Amino acid sequence: MNCPNCRTEITGIQQFCMNCGTSLFPTKESNSSKTSDTFIMIFLSFLFFSELIRFALQKIIPNWYESPTKLLFIGLNLISGISVILLALAIKEKNKKTIAIILAALHALYIIYSNVDWFLH
Numbered sequence: 001m002n003c004p005n006c007r008t009e010i011t012g013i014q015q016f017c018m019n020c021g022t023s024l025f026p027t028k029e030s031n032s033s034k035t036s037d038t039f040i041m042i043f044l045s046f047l048f049f050s051e052l053i054r055f056a057l058q059k060i061i062p063n064w065y066e067s068p069t070k071l072l073f074i075g076l077n078l079i080s081g082i083s084v085i086l087l088a089l090a091i092k093e094k095n096k097k098t099i100a101i102i103l104a105a106l107h108a109l110y111i112i113y114s115n116v117d118w119f120l121h
């Protein structure tokens with residue numbers, strides 16, 4: 001077996017490469033933390049861009065809440081509200097993840113409900 005990073009020959013069971021310190025067992029742990037990071041990044045991007053667009057709509061379009069822009073606004077509300085689920089998915093511990101997903105789903109339902117309500121009025 002050779003180190004995946006520096007190609008040094010590894011003898012016996014070592015946790016880290018003696019030459020460069022690379023972990024020799026990039027287990028599920030590092031994979032799942034990469035996935036979590038991705039979920040959090042997507043969530044933050046959704047949040048950032050939807051806030052940015054909502055802010056711009058309010059500034060640029062007068063009476064945005066009466067025009068078809070309202071639909072776009074509602075769409076953005078839904079995206080950022082539902083994207084909270086991504087944050088829940090990023091949690092690694094199983095029990096906490098389950099609870100967080102339930103909370104995020106309830107939050108998403110609330111966002112859907114309040115926006116549909118707003119849409120109908």
Ligand SMILES: [Zn+2]
Pocket residue numbers: 003004005006007008017018019020021022
């Ligand atoms: Zn190495």
